[in-house]
Amino acid sequence: MPSLKDLKTRIESVKSTRKITKAMQMVAAAKLRRAQESAEAARPYTERFNAVMGKLSASIGPSDSAPKLLSGTGADQTHLLVVMTSERGLCGGFNGNISRMAKAEAAKLLAAGKTVKIITVGKKGRDAVKRDFSDHFIDHVDMTEIKNVGYVDAQSIAAGVLSRFEAGEFDVAKIFFSRFENVVSQIPTMQQIIPAVFDAPADDAPEASFYDYEPDEQTILADLLPRGVATAIFSGLLENGASEQGARMSAMDNATRNAGDMIDKLTIEYNRSRQAVITNELIEIISGAEAL
Amino acid sequence: MADTVQFDLVSPERLLTSVQATQVEIPGSEGDMTAMPDHAPLITTLRPGVLKVFSAEGEADYVVTGGFAEISADSISVLAEQAIPRGDVTAEQFKKLVDDATDALAQAQETYVNHPGMVDDAAKLLADMVAMGDVIGHSAN
Numbered sequence: 001m002p003s004l005k006d007l008k009t010r011i012e013s014v015k016s017t018r019k020i021t022k023a024m025q026m027v028a029a030a031k032l033r034r035a036q037e038s039a040e041a042a043r044p045y046t047e048r049f050n051a052v053m054g055k056l057s058a059s060i061g062p063s064d065s066a067p068k069l070l071s072g073t074g075a076d077q078t079h080l081l082v083v084m085t086s087e088r089g090l091c092g093g094f095n096g097n098i099s100r101m102a103k104a105e106a107a108k109l110l111a112a113g114k115t116v117k118i119i120t121v122g123k124k125g126r127d128a129v130k131r132d133f134s135d136h137f138i139d140h141v142d143m144t145e146i147k148n149v150g151y152v153d154a155q156s157i158a159a160g161v162l163s164r165f166e167a168g169e170f171d172v173a174k175i176f177f178s179r180f181e182n183v184v185s186q187i188p189t190m191q192q193i194i195p196a197v198f199d200a201p202a203d204d205a206p207e208a209s210f211y212d213y214e215p216d217e218q219t220i221l222a223d224l225l226p227r228g229v230a231t232a233i234f235s236g237l238l239e240n241g242a243s244e245q246g247a248r249m250s251a252m253d254n255a256t257r258n259a260g261d262m263i264d265k266l267t268i269e270y271n272r273s274r275q276a277v278i279t280n281e282l283i284e285i286i287s288g289a290e291a292l
Numbered sequence: 293m294a295d296t297v298q299f300d301l302v303s304p305e306r307l308l309t310s311v312q313a314t315q316v317e318i319p320g321s322e323g324d325m326t327a328m329p330d331h332a333p334l335i336t337t338l339r340p341g342v343l344k345v346f347s348a349e350g351e352a353d354y355v356v357t358g359g360f361a362e363i364s365a366d367s368i369s370v371l372a373e374q375a376i377p378r379g380d381v382t383a384e385q386f387k388k389l390v391d392d393a394t395d396a397l398a399q400a401q402e403t404y405v406n407h408p409g410m411v412d413d414a415a416k417l418l419a420d421m422v423a424m425g426d427v428i429g430h431s432a433n
Contacts, residue, residue, distance in 0.1 A: 041306035048302060048369050052335065052362050151304040151374075214322050214336040223337050224360060227373070234304055 004277065007270040011263060018259035024090065025252035032183070032245035038148070039180060039238040046235045053228055054198040055211065056221055067218070069225040072195035073171045078115040080170040080194075081106060082161065084177045084236055085125030086244040087144050092251030094178060094244055097188040099128035102176045105190060106133055117170055121157060121237075149241055154234030161233075162226055165194055173229075177236035178243035184250050186243035193232045196225060297329040298367040299345055301354060303375045308354065309345070316368050317344040318361050327363050334363045340389075340420040342378060342427055343370060353378035355428060357389060357421070378428055386430040393418040 002010075057070055083102040085095045102125070106116045118133055120126040121141040130137055141157055143149075161173060173194035178186040213220055299313035315328045319341025327334075338361060343354045359372035376385065393414070400414035 038305070042304055044300070044307045045302045045304045045371060048300075048362070048371055052360070052371070056335070154304075210333050212332060212334040214320060214334060220335060220337055220360065227359075231304060 002273075004270065004273055007266060007273065011266045011270065014259050014262050014266065018256055018263065021252045021255040021259060025249055025256060028091075028245045028249040028252060032242065032249055035238070035242040035245050036180065039235075039242045042235055042238050046231055049224075049228065049231050050198055053196070053224060056217060056224070057196070057198050059211075059217065067222050067225055069165070069194055069229070070196050070221065073168070075171045076114070078117065078170040078172070079109050080161070080164065080173040081116065081118045082157075082173065082175045082193075082233070083118060083120045083122075083125040083129055084175060084233075084240050085120070085122035085128075086240065087123050088244075089124055090251065091244050091248035092254075094186060094247035095122075095124040095128065097186075098176050098178055099125050101188045101190060102129065103132055105174070105176075106136065119161070122240075149234075149237045151230070151234055154237055155230045157233050158226065158230035161194070162229060170194075175233060175236050177240045178247075180239050180242035180246060183246045186247055189239075191232060191236070193229050196228050295329060296347070297327075297331075297365075299347070300367070300369045301343070301345070301372065301375055302369070303359075303372050308375050308377070309352065311345065311347045311349070311352075313345050313347045313368065315346045316370075317342075318363075318368075318370065319343060319356065320361070327361075327368055330365045331363050331368075333365070334361075336361050336363075338370070338372065340393075340417065340424050342424060343372075343375070355381050355424065358417075381428060381430065383430055386425055386428075390418070390421050390425065393421045 081102055083099060085098050089095065102118070106118065109116050116133070116136045117138045118129055118136050119139045119141065120129055120137070122143055126137075126140050139160070141160070143153070146153055164170060165173070172192065174190055174192050176188065176190055179189045181187055296312040296314055297316075298310075299316055300310045301308040315326055317324060317326050318336070319339055321337040321339045324341070325336070338356055338359045340357045341355075343356050345352045345354070354372075355376045355378055356370070356372040357374040359370065359375075361368065361370045374389075397411070397414040397418050400411045403410075
């Protein structure tokens, strides 16, 4: 049975923990709003971009002359996994879900006899992935210094991926991130970026061949495909940013509530033992008086 | 014939404007063009330059650094790599754009020794950037 003093210090320490988690929750809520706004602001670009690319790639079709970024290298041997996570922990299952999905994919590819290479963005994913797949880990992009993710950051990651592709280091690239659904649900997502996959245009959309191209389709595609990689990474990063704050907010909300419950429980225990001490003292006095 | 056309200018980071335009001047990579309502469907890439939008509210100019435009009879979408309202371009911002283009050229000269095409592209980008500076009144130095 802990002494009264022990209980008191424990209550105090849980109380200060609750203060910290409460503060973290509020900071996450404020950051979430900003992250969500920028994720939503970026959506029109991605949507339109994919619509145009869908039209273009449908009109070029799977011909031999199609750029490699669209048609692939023809092989399916080496896979590059780009695992995007956060730089900080204390955000519930956010990082764990992404890296678990990436690890499952890596294990599946390895079992199928493929070669796997892994690039991580964000410290938390690196730690998780390195533990199990350190042989396949090739590079890490540090985002610690970046407060607000900009398109340039995505471009530099994309440039790294593209130069590896041109050097023939891999055949297929996939990114892993968490899609922001709402504050309580973030869905870990895998998206293939090389060879690029675009939704075919809807049936009622104007015919692709209807368009004039300036310069010709091949040149436009060659210009746009690398940009598509950057765009996919950028939207992944933004979705990740919003997801991270959302996950942290609900994790910290839970933690605050838990701390509250714990304080209640400890306070009851404290009061009970205080009463027990008083009762004991009374018994001692009464029995002392009776003995006289 | 409709006398306006839905015009959207988006950059990867945000939607800059969405208006009913009467005409739009686009700095295409193969030359400037003016798109008006009922234009033939066209997709073109952009070079660094000034994009002019004419609408009921008057003329609005934006500096774009590349990207592409999709034009159809009833809508024009410009997906710019970077787009800044012309009035908001500061000397430092412009200098950074030019510096980036200069770096890209230097890098291309180094990397693509056997691909003169890539070096020419980078050189053209820089030249376009400097020309754009003359138009909006910023010097490259």
